[in-house]
Amino acid sequence: MSKVTFENGGAFIRDTRSEVEVYLAGRGTRARGAVQLYAKAPVALGLTAGPWAVLVFVHPGIAGGLLSLLALAVGVTLIGFCIQHDANHGAYFRSRRWNHVLGWSADALLGFSSYAWRVKHNVAHHTYTNIDGLDADFSQTPFMRFAPAQPVRPWYRYQHLYIWPLYLLMGLRWQTVGDIAAFARGRIGESALRVPRGWNLAGVVGGKALFVLWALAIPALVYPWWVVLAGYAGFSMITSLVMATTFQLAHCVEEASSASPEDLRREAPEWAVHEVETTVDFCPRNPVLTWMLGGLNFQIEHHLFPRVPHTHYPRIAEIVRRNCERHGVRYTSQPSLRAALRSHVVHLRTMGRLGLPVEIEMG
Numbered sequence: 001m002s003k004v005t006f007e008n009g010g011a012f013i014r015d016t017r018s019e020v021e022v023y024l025a026g027r028g029t030r031a032r033g034a035v036q037l038y039a040k041a042p043v044a045l046g047l048t049a050g051p052w053a054v055l056v057f058v059h060p061g062i063a064g065g066l067l068s069l070l071a072l073a074v075g076v077t078l079i080g081f082c083i084q085h086d087a088n089h090g091a092y093f094r095s096r097r098w099n100h101v102l103g104w105s106a107d108a109l110l111g112f113s114s115y116a117w118r119v120k121h122n123v124a125h126h127t128y129t130n131i132d133g134l135d136a137d138f139s140q141t142p143f144m145r146f147a148p149a150q151p152v153r154p155w156y157r158y159q160h161l162y163i164w165p166l167y168l169l170m171g172l173r174w175q176t177v178g179d180i181a182a183f184a185r186g187r188i189g190e191s192a193l194r195v196p197r198g199w200n201l202a203g204v205v206g207g208k209a210l211f212v213l214w215a216l217a218i219p220a221l222v223y224p225w226w227v228v229l230a231g232y233a234g235f236s237m238i239t240s241l242v243m244a245t246t247f248q249l250a251h252c253v254e255e256a257s258s259a260s261p262e263d264l265r266r267e268a269p270e271w272a273v274h275e276v277e278t279t280v281d282f283c284p285r286n287p288v289l290t291w292m293l294g295g296l297n298f299q300i301e302h303h304l305f306p307r308v309p310h311t312h313y314p315r316i317a318e319i320v321r322r323n324c325e326r327h328g329v330r331y332t333s334q335p336s337l338r339a340a341l342r343s344h345v346v347h348l349r350t351m352g353r354l355g356l357p358v359e360i361e362m363g
């Protein structure tokens with residue numbers, strides 16, 4: 001398959017980038033963003049370690065146990081959104097090595113390999129956003145259909161219903177066989193994934209071992225095995241549902257465009273314009289949600305500036321929006337979570353039915 005290429009420059013990104021650089025060079029701007037970023041870490045880590053310690057050492061009973069499990073899921077989700085995501089993009093520290101060390105929180109606490117994530121997310125998803133076959137997040141054949149370029153199957157007309165249980169199970173898949181299957185295939189989408197060696201291998205194996213230790217082995221010393229398994233499944237499903245839905249609301253909605261590799265070979269678009277038009281922001285005026293989602297409700301800004309800490313995205317959004325207007329680039333920001341969720345469901349329903357024979361579509 002010949003490579004898909006983009007036009008890297010263009011007036012839109014040139015103007016946007018220079019304005020963002022002026023903003024970041026402002027007195028105290030970078031330091032303020034870093035303080036806001038680092039302040040989240042003790043909250044996320046405390047909400048993970050605290051409830052876990054209560055579950056293992058205090059045995060709080062059924063109601064207290066469920067509450068602790070929920071708090072643990074919130075803590076780990078915060079680590080996913082506010083620590084590992086920035087670190088694995090190289091946005092947390094200046095040093096690449098320290099970013100990788102902190103990015104390893106994904107291995108140890110979320111249970112998936114940060115080494116594989118950097119290829120799956122940083123390369124396949126961030127470079128080839130919403131391109132069928134190249135963005136692994138976007139190609140889920142034969143379970144789901146997100147774009148007209150993907151094949152039609154009769155069961156997809158129910159996908160807006162059955163997708164939710166699948167979102168619950170995605171975390172379990174990556175914590176168990178997902179990483180290993182990707183290493184065996186040697187690629188994610190069309191992006192090469194080398195078998196890890198040296199420190200990377202130690203990180204993958206050590207991370208899985210630590211995850212199994214705290215999530216299963218230590219709890220099994222104090223609870224019956226079926227309680228441990230049920231607790232692990234519940235925790236994994238909650239974090240998975242929240243993370244999958246958050247990412248999908250940015251790309252798998254009516255307002256986000258998509259492309260096939262053939263479309264891009266015919267005409268190479270400007271990469272920055274492609275990123276803006278395949279991505280959607282939501283709830284830009286909700287500071288609580290913005291704080292909790294690690295700026296992932298500002299995914300347009302994240303896709304244009306993935307190595308800038310997410311605490312800057314609300315301010316960068318003003319610059320991006322202004323430049324989109326100036327250069328005629330379509331910029332979408334959903335005002336509410338309800339509107340974003342609705343658009344996701346409507347898009348799934350439309351894609352599930354598009355191209356079906358009329359008698360099945362109407363049935």
Ligand SMILES: [Zn+2]
Pocket residue numbers: 085089121126302306
């Ligand atoms: Zn990202």
